[in-house]
């Protein structure tokens with residue numbers, strides 16, 4: 001498990017912690033380890049850009065991003081190659097599920113703007129482990145959406161540096177980024193590598 005440094009309450013799990021999306025026992029074990037409730041606010045992730053405010057645990061409906069000002073309410077997204085993006089403000093926290101479609105649609109900017117509108121200007125950002133430019137091969141139509149963030153896979157084809165694209169959209173904030181590539185490193189679930197339905201969790205909470 002990764003705890004991004006300097007954050008009051010944030011964590012990114014790895015494969016050893018189990019399928020956090022589907023396995024409620026695994027969720028309970030992580031919650032106990034983090035000393036947080038095991039009832040989390042989640043969203044029905046659809047690779048879009050909708051942001052919702054969460055005040056209660058459970059599904060908040062179709063969205064890819066949430067924020068809350070409620071102390072002790074963990075908000076979580078589930079990933080296997082996509083990025084979990086955590087934003088922390090003095091009195092609020094937010095999280096986004098960001099794959100290439102969500103990033104293009106504006107999920108990261110929308111979360112930041114929604115938190116600012118709520119009065120909680122995000123100061124810090126943490127980006128969890130996701131597929132790296134080493135492995136995120138894309139076709140020309142996807143590459144064209146990321147003119148400033150294309151790269152090359154280890155096998156020489158065009159890829160996208162999704163974490164760099166996210167960072168560019170969070171200009172001016174303190175940024176921490178996980179270095180791992182989920183497709184390269186066996187300790188993470190990777191949809192591209194294994195076509196798995198298992199998901200890791202990105203979790204953030206106000207103490």
Ligand SMILES: [Zn+2]
Nearest residue numbers: 134135181184
């Ligand atoms: Zn890789």
